Amino acid sequence: MFEIDIYRNRRKALKNKKLKGIALLPGNVESPMNCLDNTYHFRQDSTFLYFFGLDFPGLTGIIDFDNGKEYLFGNDVEIEDIIWMGPQVSLNENGQKVGIENTAPLSKLYDFINQAIKQGRKIHYTPPYRGENKLFLEKLLGISAIRIDEYASVELIKAIVDLRSIKEQVEIDEIEKACLTGYEMHVTAMKMAQPGIWEQKITGIIEGIANSGGGMVSFPVILTQNGETLHNHSHNNYLEEGKLMLTDAGAESSLHYASDFTRTVPVGGKFTQKQREIYEIVLAANNKARELTKPGVTYLSVHLAVAEVIASGLKELGLMKGDIKEAVKNGAHAIFFPHGLGHMMGLDVHDMEDLGQIYVGYDDETRPVDQFGTGYLRLGRKLQSGFVITNEPGIYFIPALIDKWQKEKINADFINFEKANEYRDFGGIRLEDDLLVTKEGSRILGKRVPIEPDEIESIVS
Amino acid sequence: MFEIDIYRNRRKALKNKKLKGIALLPGNVESPMNCLDNTYHFRQDSTFLYFFGLDFPGLTGIIDFDNGKEYLFGNDVEIEDIIWMGPQVSLNENGQKVGIENTAPLSKLYDFINQAIKQGRKIHYTPPYRGENKLFLEKLLGISAIRIDEYASVELIKAIVDLRSIKEQVEIDEIEKACLTGYEMHVTAMKMAQPGIWEQKITGIIEGIANSGGGMVSFPVILTQNGETLHNHSHNNYLEEGKLMLTDAGAESSLHYASDFTRTVPVGGKFTQKQREIYEIVLAANNKARELTKPGVTYLSVHLAVAEVIASGLKELGLMKGDIKEAVKNGAHAIFFPHGLGHMMGLDVHDMEDLGQIYVGYDDETRPVDQFGTGYLRLGRKLQSGFVITNEPGIYFIPALIDKWQKEKINADFINFEKANEYRDFGGIRLEDDLLVTKEGSRILGKRVPIEPDEIESIVS
Numbered sequence: 054m055f056e057i058d059i060y061r062n063r064r065k066a067l068k069n070k071k072l073k074g075i076a077l078l079p080g081n082v083e084s085p086m087n088c089l090d091n092t093y094h095f096r097q098d099s100t101f102l103y104f105f106g107l108d109f110p111g112l113t114g115i116i117d118f119d120n121g122k123e124y125l126f127g128n129d130v131e132i133e134d135i136i137w138m139g140p141q142v143s144l145n146e147n148g149q150k151v152g153i154e155n156t157a158p159l160s161k162l163y164d165f166i167n168q169a170i171k172q173g174r175k176i177h178y179t180p181p182y183r184g185e186n187k188l189f190l191e192k193l194l195g196i197s198a199i200r201i202d203e204y205a206s207v208e209l210i211k212a213i214v215d216l217r218s219i220k221e222q223v224e225i226d227e228i229e230k231a232c233l234t235g236y237e238m239h240v241t242a243m244k245m246a247q248p249g250i251w252e253q254k255i256t257g258i259i260e261g262i263a264n265s266g267g268g269m270v271s272f273p274v275i276l277t278q279n280g281e282t283l284h285n286h287s288h289n290n291y292l293e294e295g296k297l298m299l300t301d302a303g304a305e306s307s308l309h310y311a312s313d314f315t316r317t318v319p320v321g322g323k324f325t326q327k328q329r330e331i332y333e334i335v336l337a338a339n340n341k342a343r344e345l346t347k348p349g350v351t352y353l354s355v356h357l358a359v360a361e362v363i364a365s366g367l368k369e370l371g372l373m374k375g376d377i378k379e380a381v382k383n384g385a386h387a388i389f390f391p392h393g394l395g396h397m398m399g400l401d402v403h404d405m406e407d408l409g410q411i412y413v414g415y416d417d418e419t420r421p422v423d424q425f426g427t428g429y430l431r432l433g434r435k436l437q438s439g440f441v442i443t444n445e446p447g448i449y450f451i452p453a454l455i456d457k458w459q460k461e462k463i464n465a466d467f468i469n470f471e472k473a474n475e476y477r478d479f480g481g482i483r484l485e486d487d488l489l490v491t492k493e494g495s496r497i498l499g500k501r502v503p504i505e506p507d508e509i510e511s512i513v514s
Numbered sequence: 515m516f517e518i519d520i521y522r523n524r525r526k527a528l529k530n531k532k533l534k535g536i537a538l539l540p541g542n543v544e545s546p547m548n549c550l551d552n553t554y555h556f557r558q559d560s561t562f563l564y565f566f567g568l569d570f571p572g573l574t575g576i577i578d579f580d581n582g583k584e585y586l587f588g589n590d591v592e593i594e595d596i597i598w599m600g601p602q603v604s605l606n607e608n609g610q611k612v613g614i615e616n617t618a619p620l621s622k623l624y625d626f627i628n629q630a631i632k633q634g635r636k637i638h639y640t641p642p643y644r645g646e647n648k649l650f651l652e653k654l655l656g657i658s659a660i661r662i663d664e665y666a667s668v669e670l671i672k673a674i675v676d677l678r679s680i681k682e683q684v685e686i687d688e689i690e691k692a693c694l695t696g697y698e699m700h701v702t703a704m705k706m707a708q709p710g711i712w713e714q715k716i717t718g719i720i721e722g723i724a725n726s727g728g729g730m731v732s733f734p735v736i737l738t739q740n741g742e743t744l745h746n747h748s749h750n751n752y753l754e755e756g757k758l759m760l761t762d763a764g765a766e767s768s769l770h771y772a773s774d775f776t777r778t779v780p781v782g783g784k785f786t787q788k789q790r791e792i793y794e795i796v797l798a799a800n801n802k803a804r805e806l807t808k809p810g811v812t813y814l815s816v817h818l819a820v821a822e823v824i825a826s827g828l829k830e831l832g833l834m835k836g837d838i839k840e841a842v843k844n845g846a847h848a849i850f851f852p853h854g855l856g857h858m859m860g861l862d863v864h865d866m867e868d869l870g871q872i873y874v875g876y877d878d879e880t881r882p883v884d885q886f887g888t889g890y891l892r893l894g895r896k897l898q899s900g901f902v903i904t905n906e907p908g909i910y911f912i913p914a915l916i917d918k919w920q921k922e923k924i925n926a927d928f929i930n931f932e933k934a935n936e937y938r939d940f941g942g943i944r945l946e947d948d949l950l951v952t953k954e955g956s957r958i959l960g961k962r963v964p965i966e967p968d969e970i971e972s973i974v975s
Contacts, residue, residue, distance in 0.1 A: 184645020261722015
């Protein structure tokens with residue numbers, strides 16, 4: 054467990070942001086699967102975890118910016134429930150653990166908020182992403198759940214993003230733990246990548262490894278021989294010789310920090326020449342991104358440099374043509390690399406995505422680009438020491454996209470469609486590491502999951 | 515996949531229930547973990563699955579009782595999304611698969627419902643258990659999400675419970691598949707029950723087995739050396755020699771039918787004499803329940819007969835005393851057996867719990883008993899051929915409960931508190947099978963998970 058001071062200091066840092074009024078920070082409640090009492094694994098809200106650290110349902114934290122006071126609201130377990138749930142730590146004791154002196158039952162929160170409303174004080178909250186918390190805020194604030202997002206506090210969001218973007222050493226340590234579990238998941242998947250195996254079989258096993266580590270998966274596992282489908286959550290194929298298995302998977306540490314890795318391996322253990330050629334380009338792109346990653350550069354510029362590496366490599370193979378800088382300027386690479394280079398990572402795999410990507414990934418200086426491909430880049434802004442980010446270039450052959458661009462003659466000066474059509478059955482390759490931006494540059498978090506093609510072949514075989 | 519007729523027939527059977535108006539049957543949407551786009555494994559609503567069979571988010575089914583028409587509302591994937599999600603089957607094609615001719619975009623559902631409201635037609639729905647569906651119904655019906663449950667249709671609930679209570683052969687086949695996975699989960703857990711192993715480690719591995727089977731866990735795994743805590747979802751202990759590991763776990767088949775088994779094994783593989791004595795009583799109780807289970811008897815009567823087996827066994831060990839029938843009448847057994855004998859099982863592990871336990875487990879003839887212990891019995895009513903139920907007696911030594919009863923002299927004529935206190939560190943034993951009520955009696959579903967104490971010892975060791 055973290056020490057009490059960590060949470061105190063974070064709340065203090067938030068108070069130093071000079072907001073007026075109060076921050077209303079609800080934790081999550083249980084998330085029902087198929088009835089109210091049959092629930093998914095409990096996942097606490099990340100912002101609540103960051104400031105209050107307590108990992109169980111039904112709590113709300115309050116930070117009063119005007120007088121500096123902090124409160125924790127929640128209900129103690131009743132005597133009858135002890136039979137079902139075992140002896141429980143009281144709310145007050147839990148509050149002590151994270152440095153909160155003022156604790157009270159949830160019913161008192163309604164009084165507290167009512168009084169604040171009557172006094173005309175500003176109540177800051179972040180946009181709720183679960184129906185249950187939308188309804189909770191409706192009950193508390195009298196704002197319709199359907200429109201509750203519109204009244205979320207941009208001031209609070211920006212203050213939180215400021216703090217959570219720079220990872221503390223204790224946070225980096227936790228991410229490293231999540232990386233260890235992620236490593237085990239990926240190496241296990243590689244060993245299982247044999248023809249005839251059901252994708253779901255491998256998926257389940259590596260989800261089990263994540264759960265065994267004390268956390269859970271940091272996002273639903275992507276594991277598919279159709280890697281060209283970027284967000285493929287179907288695992289219904291039986292692996293075939295000659296295909297590539299793409300695995301995008303990570304774990305949470307027990308404190309809910311994420312890891313997020315992608316590897317692509319040849320089913321059965323031997324790359325074809327075509328596969329190895331594309332693989333080497335993606336690997337070069339990944340390495341290039343790491344080399345360029347350092348404080349002061351924008352991740353948008355790294356993304357575009359990587360797009361050039363990819364476009365150059367594809368030009369050598371005859372898949373692209375023309376001037377590479379022009380091609381990238383026109384977004385021609387995006388037919389093969391249609392997504393962004395990476396995103397922030399921390400307590401969430403897409404860190405703080407609930408707060409709004411525009412606040413997390415961009416700033417006044419670096420604005421999102423409205424172009425297919427680069428438009429999907431989640432993180433564009435200037436990097437700072439302490440950021441944790443993913444580095445995940447990829448090359449894909451998406452028949453629907455090839456057909457569309459060919460038909461509409463999009464970037465026809467830069468794409469060799471005839472050649473591209475020879476790769477329709479290729480699938481896709483993505484290689485993803487997690488990086489810490491350091492003072493001088495960047496370093497890979499965790500032990501790097503095997504990535505050299507020869508090493509991959511020796512593990513799969 | 516089931517054949518088209520299965521779903522048609524079920525909808526037809528619902529229409530034969532002679533309700534007026536329309537049934538509004540929303541499926542589930544994705545369930546956010548820590549932001550809108552990072553979601554748990556999708557779990558479709560069970561009633562939607564029962565009538566419409568389609569296992570993806572964002573669908574709503576309508577059954578018009580007045581003219582017999584059936585509709586499916588949902589949105590087709592847009593071209594842009596194909597890049598991310600791969601080629602998708604259209605809503606219309608999906609509708610065809612389950613015998614629905616009329617499909618339309620979700621926006622048309624609003625028009626449809628508005629018209630029905632204007633015409634003053636009755637709109638039946640079941641109580642939503644997720645915040646998202648509460649808000650969806652608010653938007654559709656104009657009824658506040660916070661009070662939406664109050665307007666749920668008891669008529670519709672009763673009609674659905676009537677149908678879903680009697681399992682079809684295809685449903686029994688699916689439950690058998692879920693049982694096979696459950697078997698593998700339990701035997702794996704048994705083999706791992708060695709001193710020094712972290713409970714979470716075993717939990718994760720068996721969750722992985724459930725996921726590998728194509729479904730997922732049917733409920734959060736209970737796996738603990740503190741089995742006296744009935745709903746213990748903490749897995750933070752390292753197993754100790756001399757303790758019992760209680761595992762209550764099951765899987766879903768790929769069509770989301772459940773299994774639910776409990777076994778209790780000695781850590782390291784050797785029961786102590788005390789453990790074996792209690793174990794034999796629970797095993798006798800389990801076997802007695804199965805023998806008594808047949809159409810026409812109430813499960814309440816089976817529960818009470820099992821309570822007598824338990825009380826008699828405990829009397830022989832000196833833990834209870836006095837007249838056994840009187841003891842059970844007074845609920846004295848409930849200090850050691852404080853829960854119900856079992857529940858319905860099907861598409862939900864606690865089948866149809868979202869519809870209301872009173873409708874699922876009781877009827878006009880058999881009403882719930884207001885007594886500690888028996889009051890927790892989820893299923894009391896007369897059994898019918900085709901019911902699938904769990905049989906899960908247990909004996910626990912719950913220090914908080916022993917202290918409370920001793921202090922308040924509850925059932926002091928029947929409990930030997932001095933002796934009970936010798937068992938304070940014992941934990942608990944529960945043994946659970948899944949039963950199909952047949953024409954003549956009952957049979958265990960799936961291959962019975964090892965239960966004889968000698969067999970258990972040989973597997974663990």
